[in-house]
Amino acid sequence: MIRFFASILAFILLIVLQVSFINSLPQPFCMIPLIFVCSVFLFQYVSVSGAIWWVVLEGAFLDLLGIGAIPIETVAYSISAICIFLASRHLFSNHSYYGLAATTILGLITVAIVEMVIAIFFVMFFSNVLDSIGIFTVRLFGAMLSLPILLLLFPLANPTRRLIQLLLPI
C-alpha cells in the first residue's frame, strides 16, 4: 500500500514536471516525453511493475485537464501502455539500452497512430480539424529526445533500485 501511494506521488511529481515545466520550454524541448521515458525505464529495466500505469494515468490526466491533442487521450495512452507491456515482456531485451529505446519509440509510435485514428473519427463525426502533422511531429521529436534521456538514465538503474529498496523496503 505504501509503495502504491509512493508511486502515485511520484506520478504527480512527474505529471507536474511534464505539463507545467517541460511543456513551457522552447522547442523542441517542450516535446520531451518525460513520463514515457521514466515509465519504460522503471518498468523494463528496473522492474518496477507499477510504473506502466503512469502512461495510462498521463492520458487520463490530459483528458481531465482538457489539454490533450485529441479528446480521449486515455484510450491512446492505454493502448500504448499495453504495447509497452507486451514489447518489454516478449519482444525487446530488458538488459540493453537498445531494448529500452525500442520500447519507448514503439510506445510513442503507438500513441501517434491511435491519436490519428481517433482524430480521424472526430473529423468525420464532429467536424474537428485534423492536425496529423502536429501529432506526428510531437511524437517524432519525442522519440528522438527520449534517446539521450534514456542514455543518461541507463547507468542509474542500480542506484535507482537501491534507492527504492531504501525508501520502500519489501
Next chain:
Amino acid sequence: MRVFPMGKRRRLLSFYFVALIFLIFVIFPGLAALFISPVAGFFTRIGTGIYNSTYWFNNSQEITPSELKEISETLEHLALDRVEFERLKKENNELKQMVGFIERTESPFVSAKILAKSLENTVSRFVVNAGSVQGVKINDPVVADQGVLVGKVVKVTSNSSTVVTISDPDHATAVSLVNEHQTIGIARGTQSGLLSISFIPLDESISINDIVVTSGLEASVPSGLIVGIVNAVEQDEASLFKSAVVEPLIDMRLLSSVIILTQEIL
C-alpha cells in the same frame, strides 16, 4: 533481476486502485488541477522564463541584419548585474499593463496563473488556477497585457479552467478589421499558429498591417479586444471572396499569467 515481483493478484489490485483513482477524478474533475496547483504555477513560470530567455535566439532567423545589429548594440549597453532588477521591472510593468487594461475597460475580471500547457508545437490549450468559485464561466474571454485576446474558456471546474487559444484550429472568433469598411468576419485558428479570415467580399479593401479586433458579435466577448494584425491577403481568381492571414500579437508560450473577463457585466 526482478526487484518487485508481482503476482496476478497484486496486478489486479493495482488495476482496481488505478481505476478507483480515475473514477474519483472523473466524479470530481477539479481534483486533477487541485493536485498539481501547489507547484505547477512555479514550474510553469520557470519553463516560461527559459522560453523567454531563448526567444530572441529562436527567432533570430526572422530578424534582418540591420535589426540584428541594432539589437546587438542595445544589448551591449545592458549591465549583466542588473538581470534581477530587469526581471522585477518587467514583472511590475506587466502587472501595471494588466491593471491599466482593466481600469480602461471597467470589466469584471479574474487574474489567473497558468498551471499546465498542452503538448503541441504551438500551445493551443492551457489550464489556469481560476474556476467557477472565482466566477469563471464557459466562453469567458481570456486576455493578456493591454487587452490582447488570448482565447476563451472551454472547460470550468471549481478551482481551475481550461482555455483554448485563438490560434487553435478548432477555435473561431468573431472579428472586425480597423479599416475604412470595418470589415467583419470569422477568424479561425490554423495549424501554423496563425489565424485565417475567410469569405471576405471582394469589394472590401483590406491591406497588410490592418489591426484585427473582436467585433462584439459574440455574446460573451466584448468588442475592441486586439486579436492580431493582417499578415497577408489572399485572393483566388476563380473565387468571389478573399481571405486574410492574421498574425496574433502575442506568443502564447510567453504567457505565465492571464486575465479572464467574467461575463456578468459584459
